[in-house]
Amino acid sequence: MTTYDALMSYQRETEALAQVAGRLGWDQETMMPRGAGPQRAEEMAAMEGVLHARRIAPEVGEWLAAIDEAALDDVGRAQVRHIRRSHERAVKVPARLSAEIARVTSRSQGIWAEARAENDFAAFAPVLAEVVALKREEGAALAAEGDVYDAMLQDYEPGMTGAALDDLFGALRPRLVALREAVLGKPEPAGVSGSFDEALQMKLSRRIAQVFGYDMKRGRVDKAVHPFSSGAGLDVRITTRTSAEDPFNCLYSTIHEVGHASYEQGIDPAYLLTPLGSGVSMGVHESQSRIYENQLGRSRAFTGWLFDEMRGVFGDIGLTDAEAFYAAVNRVQKGYIRTESDEVQYNLHILLRTDLERALLGREFEVEHLEEAWNTRFLADFGYAVDKASNGVLQDVHWSLGLFGYFPTYTLGNVYAGCLAAAMRRAVPDVDAALSRGDTGPATHWLRQSLQSHGGLREPRDTIAEACGTAPSEGPLLDYLDEKFGALYDL
Amino acid sequence: MTTYDALMSYQRETEALAQVAGRLGWDQETMMPRGAGPQRAEEMAAMEGVLHARRIAPEVGEWLAAIDEAALDDVGRAQVRHIRRSHERAVKVPARLSAEIARVTSRSQGIWAEARAENDFAAFAPVLAEVVALKREEGAALAAEGDVYDAMLQDYEPGMTGAALDDLFGALRPRLVALREAVLGKPEPAGVSGSFDEALQMKLSRRIAQVFGYDMKRGRVDKAVHPFSSGAGLDVRITTRTSAEDPFNCLYSTIHEVGHASYEQGIDPAYLLTPLGSGVSMGVHESQSRIYENQLGRSRAFTGWLFDEMRGVFGDIGLTDAEAFYAAVNRVQKGYIRTESDEVQYNLHILLRTDLERALLGREFEVEHLEEAWNTRFLADFGYAVDKASNGVLQDVHWSLGLFGYFPTYTLGNVYAGCLAAAMRRAVPDVDAALSRGDTGPATHWLRQSLQSHGGLREPRDTIAEACGTAPSEGPLLDYLDEKFGALYDL
Numbered sequence: 012m013t014t015y016d017a018l019m020s021y022q023r024e025t026e027a028l029a030q031v032a033g034r035l036g037w038d039q040e041t042m043m044p045r046g047a048g049p050q051r052a053e054e055m056a057a058m059e060g061v062l063h064a065r066r067i068a069p070e071v072g073e074w075l076a077a078i079d080e081a082a083l084d085d086v087g088r089a090q091v092r093h094i095r096r097s098h099e100r101a102v103k104v105p106a107r108l109s110a111e112i113a114r115v116t117s118r119s120q121g122i123w124a125e126a127r128a129e130n131d132f133a134a135f136a137p138v139l140a141e142v143v144a145l146k147r148e149e150g151a152a153l154a155a156e157g158d159v160y161d162a163m164l165q166d167y168e169p170g171m172t173g174a175a176l177d178d179l180f181g182a183l184r185p186r187l188v189a190l191r192e193a194v195l196g197k198p199e200p201a202g203v204s205g206s207f208d209e210a211l212q213m214k215l216s217r218r219i220a221q222v223f224g225y226d227m228k229r230g231r232v233d234k235a236v237h238p239f240s241s242g243a244g245l246d247v248r249i250t251t252r253t254s255a256e257d258p259f260n261c262l263y264s265t266i267h268e269v270g271h272a273s274y275e276q277g278i279d280p281a282y283l284l285t286p287l288g289s290g291v292s293m294g295v296h297e298s299q300s301r302i303y304e305n306q307l308g309r310s311r312a313f314t315g316w317l318f319d320e321m322r323g324v325f326g327d328i329g330l331t332d333a334e335a336f337y338a339a340v341n342r343v344q345k346g347y348i349r350t351e352s353d354e355v356q357y358n359l360h361i362l363l364r365t366d367l368e369r370a371l372l373g374r375e376f377e378v379e380h381l382e383e384a385w386n387t388r389f390l391a392d393f394g395y396a397v398d399k400a401s402n403g404v405l406q407d408v409h410w411s412l413g414l415f416g417y418f419p420t421y422t423l424g425n426v427y428a429g430c431l432a433a434a435m436r437r438a439v440p441d442v443d444a445a446l447s448r449g450d451t452g453p454a455t456h457w458l459r460q461s462l463q464s465h466g467g468l469r470e471p472r473d474t475i476a477e478a479c480g481t482a483p484s485e486g487p488l489l490d491y492l493d494e495k496f497g498a499l500y501d502l
Numbered sequence: 503m504t505t506y507d508a509l510m511s512y513q514r515e516t517e518a519l520a521q522v523a524g525r526l527g528w529d530q531e532t533m534m535p536r537g538a539g540p541q542r543a544e545e546m547a548a549m550e551g552v553l554h555a556r557r558i559a560p561e562v563g564e565w566l567a568a569i570d571e572a573a574l575d576d577v578g579r580a581q582v583r584h585i586r587r588s589h590e591r592a593v594k595v596p597a598r599l600s601a602e603i604a605r606v607t608s609r610s611q612g613i614w615a616e617a618r619a620e621n622d623f624a625a626f627a628p629v630l631a632e633v634v635a636l637k638r639e640e641g642a643a644l645a646a647e648g649d650v651y652d653a654m655l656q657d658y659e660p661g662m663t664g665a666a667l668d669d670l671f672g673a674l675r676p677r678l679v680a681l682r683e684a685v686l687g688k689p690e691p692a693g694v695s696g697s698f699d700e701a702l703q704m705k706l707s708r709r710i711a712q713v714f715g716y717d718m719k720r721g722r723v724d725k726a727v728h729p730f731s732s733g734a735g736l737d738v739r740i741t742t743r744t745s746a747e748d749p750f751n752c753l754y755s756t757i758h759e760v761g762h763a764s765y766e767q768g769i770d771p772a773y774l775l776t777p778l779g780s781g782v783s784m785g786v787h788e789s790q791s792r793i794y795e796n797q798l799g800r801s802r803a804f805t806g807w808l809f810d811e812m813r814g815v816f817g818d819i820g821l822t823d824a825e826a827f828y829a830a831v832n833r834v835q836k837g838y839i840r841t842e843s844d845e846v847q848y849n850l851h852i853l854l855r856t857d858l859e860r861a862l863l864g865r866e867f868e869v870e871h872l873e874e875a876w877n878t879r880f881l882a883d884f885g886y887a888v889d890k891a892s893n894g895v896l897q898d899v900h901w902s903l904g905l906f907g908y909f910p911t912y913t914l915g916n917v918y919a920g921c922l923a924a925a926m927r928r929a930v931p932d933v934d935a936a937l938s939r940g941d942t943g944p945a946t947h948w949l950r951q952s953l954q955s956h957g958g959l960r961e962p963r964d965t966i967a968e969a970c971g972t973a974p975s976e977g978p979l980l981d982y983l984d985e986k987f988g989a990l991y992d993l
Contacts, residue, residue: 027548030541034529035522042533046719047737050521053775057518061552228537246538284544 015087018074019285022094025065026284030242032058037241037248041233052117059113066101086287089468093286096169103152112145116413123411130399132382135411140378142413147372150415160369163416167293168423170470173369176419179426180362182485188392190492191355195345197500200338204329209253209261215324216251216265219317223303224455225249225269226276237408238264240271240300243289247275258321258328259340263304270303271296273455277463292471293417297424298431299463305354306432306491307454311337312446320449341499345395347402354425355496359392361422364407368415427475429488431462434479506578509565510776513585516556517775521733523549528732528739530608532724543608550604557592577778580959584777587660594643603636607904614902615727623873623891626902631869633904638863641906651860654907658784659914661961664860667910670917670976671853677980681987682846686836688991691829694812695820700744700752706815707742707756710808714794715946716740716760717767728899729755729841731762731791734780738766749812749819750831751842754795761794762787764946768954783962784908788915789922790949796845796916797923797982798945802828803937811940832990836886838893846987847884849916854879855898855909863906918966920979922953925970 012020035058039051065071075095080088119138126135150159164171217232230242235250242248249268253261274290282288290296307313318336321328330336343353349360367384370376376384385404386397397403409417435457436442445453461478468474475483496502503511526549530542556562566586571579592600610629617626638650645653655662708723721733726741733739740759744752765781773779781787798804809827812819821827834844840851858875861867867875876895877888888894900908926948927933936944952969959965966974987993 023544024548024551027541027544028552031522031526031545031549034526038525038529042722044718044720044722044737044739046717050518050736050775053514053518054522057515058522060515061519226537227535229535231533231535245541246535248535283541 014074014077014079015083015091018071018078018094019090021065021068021071021074022090022286023284025062026243026286026288028058028062028065030244030246030284032062033241033243034246037250040235040237040239041250056113063101063106063109066097071098072102086282086468090286093467096165097286100153100165103155104149105152108145108149108152112142112149112413115141115145116411119411120408123405123408127401127405130401130405132400132404135405136378136381139381139410142410143371143378146413146415147374150372160372160416163372164419165416167417167420168471169292170472171294171419171423176365179485180365180422183358183422183426183489184362186489186493187355187359190496191343191359192394193502194343194355194496194500197502199344200342200499201330201335202339202342203258203336205325205327207255207258207325209255211324212253212258212261213251215258215320216261219262219320220249220265220269222449223266223269223307223451224273224459229276230272232265238268240268240275243275243278244280244283247272258325262317263308263340266308267300267304270300273303273459274299274463277459278466279464282466282468287465287467289467291467291469291474293420294423294427295462295471295474297421298427298475299424299458301424301428302431302458303455306428307446307451309340309354310443310446312443313449313451314340315447316449338499341495343496343500345393347389347397348406354492356393358422358425361418363388363392364409364418365422368410368418372415426485426488427483429485429491430475430479430481430483431458432491433487434461434481505565505568505570506574506582509562509569509585510581512556512559512562512565513581513777514775516553517777517779519549519553519556521735521737521775523553524732524734525737528730528741530611531726531728531730532741539609539612543605546608547601547605551597551601554592554595554597554600557588558597562589563593577959581777584958587656588777591644591656594646595640596643599636599640599643603633603640603904606632606636607902610902611899614896614899618892618896621890621892621896623895626896627869627872630872630901633901634862634869634906637904637906638865641863650863651907654863655910656907658905658908658911659962660783661963662785662910662914667856671856671913673976674849674913674917674980675853677984678846678849681983682834682850684993685834685846685987685991688993690835691833691990692821692826693830693833694749694827696816696818698746698749698816700746702815703744703749703752704742706749706811707752710753710811711740711756711760713940714757714760714798714942715764720767721763723756729759731759731766734766734769735774738763749816753808754799755841757799758791758795761791764794764950765790765954768950769957770955773957778956778958780958782958782960782965784911785914785918786953786962786965788912789918789966790915790954792915792919793922793926793949794946797919798937798942800831800845801934801937803934804940804942805831806938807940829990832986834987834991836884838880838888839897841897845916845983849913850883852909852913854883856913859901859906859909917976917979918974920976920982921966921970921972921974922949923982924978925952925972 032055035051035055043051071094075091075098078091080091083091115138119142122138123135126132147159150163154162158173160173164173213232213234220232221227229245230247230249233248233250234252236252238249238251240247240249249265249272251261251265251268274296278288314337315333318333330339341353343355346352349357352360363385367381367388371378371381382400382404389397389403435454439453439457442454445451462474465474469477472483523546526542526546534542562585566582566589569582571582574582606629610633613629614626617623641650641654649664652663655664704725711723712718720736721738721740724739724741725743727743729740729742731738731740740756740763742752742755742759765787769779805828806824809824821830832844834846837843840848843851858872858879861875862869862872873891873895880888880894926945930944930948933945936942953965956965960968963974
């Protein structure tokens, strides 16, 4: 057995164990009895301990040192790159610090949930300050002499830097703000109305998941409080949620998660249970969920088909024709909540969070001033004041979990989706004709061939560039938004 | 930290990981997408590798060697006894072999299910031959100079031997055969008839699970091909199955699994995630499922209450009064299937399987002749021929999972349940009065106090002896069967 084979054999087991740990998370959100929490915490901690021990294992370091990368092909070099990154990250963080972060964030998540329910940021601030202190320490360990936020970004989007985000966000913000102001100055389209049985919503969601190519033989759809996609390879599960008044919540959460899941299901089976067998980054992952949800799922062509489907399932939905339905699906409204936001305003929510978390980690202010900073920035960007903390600084779970550096990947995903949609329309002329028949095949086939099948083979930015034929930039997304919402709102 | 504390801290993590592995098994039978099998096999093998590595860990051996058992209390000594047994078993089996068994049995289970559906033993035989070869190899490693089957019995019933089974089965068989012949010579009571909606069966089953004390906050009920109970501590799940024609299949499978689950849920919480925190053996486990299912659930008193419940749910069930219902629930019929068998004939099914698996492991014949051996023995014991493989050698999942030595614990459980029921009726005079009101409390409270709460504190045989005040024997079971079925069939 070569050094590479030994490394990959070990890694394959690690990947299998990571899948097991991930499925525990799925179970916790979907199936776990509600009294099992304390035991589950022990189980998760034990799995995390096993995975950490494998990542820092001395034999992994020895194999990585001994391996002759020049003798490997592209796939082999990419596998080694992923394993090396994971190993080097794990050994940089003292075990004591990792354990402390796990302990504090498991506590802080519950405190956050209570504080959000009570609209009481002061109740959350002390434990968040502990989280921030620990993450600064971890960031310093990861960054060595470099930038702490840059180091944190690598956990979610390898290759990304704060400086690159500055450039990108600087280009996005003025045009997004201008578009938002123009759209909100126009009359608001009507929404759906009617009776939306939740079991029928789930039935339609499962059907639409399959319309988008989700393979139910290698997945399943369940309900959860927060929609998510989970798992890789032959077992990729999604969740969605239902709201009796708003069927789009369920349908578009499903299509979004199907985008994530299709990426995982679409990866070359030769990469099963290897580092290449999972989506390469959070940003590229989000590009798939977004293009499924928005550029395909909220397109005029597809919504024309969906309108008929929904009337077939629910009867009268309060909208008379496909144009009104298309306007309702793409309605832009004032609001506070990121996850309920539309294509126009979503990225403004992300820019706000990214700037705040960078400043916080960079010690430009402390946690005690975070709510004030949020509210000031929100007013500046959105033009109206936050009314309560659950609509503001307390709305997202991420910081309570220590996930600093995660937020910008949502906007990267949108930017990448814009690039991919433009390239796809150049390469596949019949996308809309097919979508108008409820056939996503030409679009999803192109995505599978151009991007999904390659998994973690290339770095995130190269993954997009290779699929599009050009380096990613914000232009296609902004042009798409201007054109779509310009037409919808008669700008 | 003392040596004992270090050992227990390590063991607690091992127990948590064992719970994770067990839950993967639950998921596979209830939730897993059907195309995920090959990946799941890798996941199970990786978990088995982790658990095996922990069981054989040199530090465990060192702690066990260094520990001063005389300084421990009963609980501490019992914990050490379990850990020592597990460690010594694990070091005897090469890691390569235990991983291979996990991998092959994960695959063979699916092949068995397909072969059963097709009534095609030849489709199952090759993978079963692989399983048998691996288990023979494992048995030889465990037994050293001793008997292979005795060594395998220790996995399910520590302290049990083939010789003790010979004595027990020798005493059971003539009286069971005589009772069976006497009963089958009498007129057969009527069964239920009617329409039994499967969703209503599940709803009633969940209600009856709670009537028997199953705590849904720490569990859940799902459907599976083969009913089972899974997990320990705060997360103990059961499955059942439904048949449109036969509501008793669902109801009594549920009560049976609730017996298993109640044992796990009833263990002293101080033992959570320790070796004492699980049922002590399969035989003692089966004593709980059997006493719930038969001595309580099929008693005249409880069936009187259940008759009214079933008529309330399903309307007319084709039986006019509680006596006819009691006779129907306890009807003895010719049949092929162990899990559908009655109290009179059940143990004859077990004797057949035990003898066949002992002979197969002992190389008295090979897998290719197993179906023929089964059919010959069945004809001899039951007096009529097996009509198809799914009614014969393919009916049970156990061998596909490599569970050789497991079957006799079913009969041990029946024998133990006989002892416990007799002791309970001596200790708790109002059992029947309560059962006739659908109140299992006095019975289940006595079982919890006398047996369940102690978990793995005592050895299996001592667990029964302590609860009953006398050593276990087959007498109480045989007397109970003679009395019950003598009265029912007017013998």
